[in-house]
Amino acid sequence: MDKLIINGGQPLQGKVRISGAKNAALAILCASLMAGDEVVLENIPDISDVRVMIDIIKYIGAEVNWLSNSSLSIIAPDVIVADPPCALVKKLRASNLLLGPVLARFGFAKVSLPGGCNIGVRPMDLHFKGLAGMGAQIRLESGFAVGHISDRLKGARIYLDFPSVGATENIMMAACLAEGQTVLENVAKEPEIVDLANFLNCLGAKVRGAGTDVIKVEGVPKLGGCVRYAVIPDRIESGTFMVAAAATRGRLVLENVIPLHVEPICAKLREAGVQVDEDDDKLTVVAGGKLNPVDIKTMPYPGFPTDMQSQMMAFLSTVEGTSIIIENIFENRFQIADELIRMGANIKVEGRMAVVEGVAGLYGTKVKATDLRAGAALVIAALMAKGQTEIYNTHFIDRGYHMLEEKLTNLGVEIKREHCLT
Ligand SMILES: CC(=O)N[C@H]1[C@@H](OP(=O)(O)OP(=O)(O)OC[C@H]2O[C@@H](n3ccc(=O)[nH]c3=O)[C@H](O)[C@@H]2O)O[C@H](CO)[C@@H](O)[C@@H]1O
Numbered sequence: 001m002d003k004l005i006i007n008g009g010q011p012l013q014g015k016v017r018i019s020g021a022k023n024a025a026l027a028i029l030c031a032s033l034m035a036g037d038e039v040v041l042e043n044i045p046d047i048s049d050v051r052v053m054i055d056i057i058k059y060i061g062a063e064v065n066w067l068s069n070s071s072l073s074i075i076a077p078d079v080i081v082a083d084p085p086c087a088l089v090k091k092l093r094a095s096n097l098l099l100g101p102v103l104a105r106f107g108f109a110k111v112s113l114p115g116g117c118n119i120g121v122r123p124m125d126l127h128f129k130g131l132a133g134m135g136a137q138i139r140l141e142s143g144f145a146v147g148h149i150s151d152r153l154k155g156a157r158i159y160l161d162f163p164s165v166g167a168t169e170n171i172m173m174a175a176c177l178a179e180g181q182t183v184l185e186n187v188a189k190e191p192e193i194v195d196l197a198n199f200l201n202c203l204g205a206k207v208r209g210a211g212t213d214v215i216k217v218e219g220v221p222k223l224g225g226c227v228r229y230a231v232i233p234d235r236i237e238s239g240t241f242m243v244a245a246a247a248t249r250g251r252l253v254l255e256n257v258i259p260l261h262v263e264p265i266c267a268k269l270r271e272a273g274v275q276v277d278e279d280d281d282k283l284t285v286v287a288g289g290k291l292n293p294v295d296i297k298t299m300p301y302p303g304f305p306t307d308m309q310s311q312m313m314a315f316l317s318t319v320e321g322t323s324i325i326i327e328n329i330f331e332n333r334f335q336i337a338d339e340l341i342r343m344g345a346n347i348k349v350e351g352r353m354a355v356v357e358g359v360a361g362l363y364g365t366k367v368k369a370t371d372l373r374a375g376a377a378l379v380i381a382a383l384m385a386k387g388q389t390e391i392y393n394t395h396f397i398d399r400g401y402h403m404l405e406e407k408l409t410n411l412g413v414e415i416k417r418e419h420c421l422t
């Protein structure tokens with residue numbers, strides 16, 4: 001176990017380069033199992049979720065080699081081990097994305113129900129409904145999702161009751177190898193879905209409409225390889241640094257960003273009185289003077305992302321006035337409030353609503369991350385706080401932030417990591 005020790009109170013100043021998107025990279029790693037030839041992926045973040053996913057796909061039989069600290073070569077096998085070990089699968093949420101590709105390519109899959117952060121109930125009913133709609137026999141057996149297909153999946157019309165990111169991805173991937181056309185309605189529109197669709201098309205799939213409510217996939221018998229595919233920048237890492245700059249009343253230039261993907265975050269920061277300027281793949285965030293409280297409701301993209309809610313809560317805890325946050329996606333994402341309260345914040349949680357009364361400042365103390373974004377929020381709180389903060393459970397933060405300490409050190413932060421027993 002490690003802890004992060006941060007001496008706060010300084011505005012963030014300087015430039016930071018954003019890494020590749022965790023959620024796009026994880027889905028694309030799963031999709032690589034469907035490739036008939038070598039795939040070279042670039043802009044892959046070297047974070048613990050990616051490392052675990054690589055271990056899983058290697059176990060399944062893929063040959064995976066790092067070509068640099070952010071690029072990988074993958075050669076998927078013809079014969080696989082279709083039941084990766086539960087201990088690995090349970091380490092991350094995105095392992096649920098193995099089901100569609102493995103089933104579609106190899107006809108059988110047995111994948112433990114995924115693990116990941118405890119941010120709420122995370123069923124897979126929509127994934128199962130979609131795959132079953134294409135002719136797969138899917139059942140839940142002692143904590144495993146087990147799927148069979150007798151020949152090839154069959155294209156179908158599938159309506160999602162909720163635009164689930166994972167269900168959209170799983171069904172879209174499987175549909176690439178189905179016979180005939182699949183029409184997926186009420187799908188998720190997140191940028192990671194578009195990135196995955198672009199990658200699949202690079203392998204020879206025929207996916208249209210990603211990024212809209214309806215995705216149409218014309219199935220092909222097999223997919224090829226891809227000489228080079230660069231994953232999009234991480235919009236949640238971008239948002240985290242933007243909010244950290246605002247929270248510390250700093251001045252930060254973010255490089256390797258797609259401004260459109262962070263528009264919901266830019267909009268809320270501007271509403272709070274933070275200056276956000278866009279220029280191609282760069283964003284400049286400048287905060288100072290009096291800021292305004294804002295209300296936030298998390299929604300599927302292009303709404304405000306649930307993965308940025310905790311970081312905004314940390315920021316708003318020192319903005320004078322009352323901010324209201326409504327969490328519509330994951331019911332346990334307010335666990336962070338207790339830790340912020342330890343640091344002096346004034347937050348009341350009532351079901352899916354949190355009321356944040358801005359205080360003059362936070363103070364450093366010992367706190368623990370309860371999930372990945374709660375960890376990011378505590379880092380932001382620590383950057384603002386007077387004195388020293390020790391953040392425990394850093395393994396959550398390591399799931400999703402590439403070189404966090406190095407990046408913050410370059411921005412003038414005093415931060416170090418120490419091994420600890422708890
Ligand atoms: C690896 C990855 O990409 N993770 C992201 C993905 O998670 P994930 O793909 O798990 O999130 P979903 O979009 O599927 O979940 C959203 C909501 O749908 C519900 N649901 C989902 C599937 C299902 O079969 N049945 C069902 O009821 C969930 O309980 C949740 O309330 O999207 C979330 C929502 O933007 C993000 O917070 C996660 O960072």
Ligand SMILES: C=C(OP(=O)(O)O)C(=O)O
Binds near residue numbers: 092093119372400
């Ligand atoms: C919830 C998240 O990820 P996952 O779905 O991988 O748990 C996240 O990235 O904030």
